[in-house]
Amino acid sequence: MSQTSTYTVTGMTCGHCVASVTEEVTEISGVESVEVDLPSGAVTITSAEPLDDDAVRAAVQEAGYQLA
Numbered sequence: 529m530s531q532t533s534t535y536t537v538t539g540m541t542c543g544h545c546v547a548s549v550t551e552e553v554t555e556i557s558g559v560e561s562v563e564v565d566l567p568s569g570a571v572t573i574t575s576a577e578p579l580d581d582d583a584v585r586a587a588v589q590e591a592g593y594q595l596a
Contacts, residue, residue, distance in 0.1 A: 533579050534572045536596035548591040556583050
């Protein structure tokens with residue numbers, strides 16, 4: 529059963545930002561899909577298991593952004 533988590537990412541300004549965050553978050557174990565809403569900064573992640581917030585934070589930081 530999939531779980532959905534939503535995070536807010538700050539600092540994204542363009543499609544390239546969205547692609548970077550999507551790419552990094554997709555690499556987290558168990559992640560099935562990632563949807564990013566650029567205007568709001570909302571990142572909705574569907575995963576096979578509960579996500580580790582630290583793993584999400586690390587992936588977002590690797591892409592060059594911060595969790596709000």
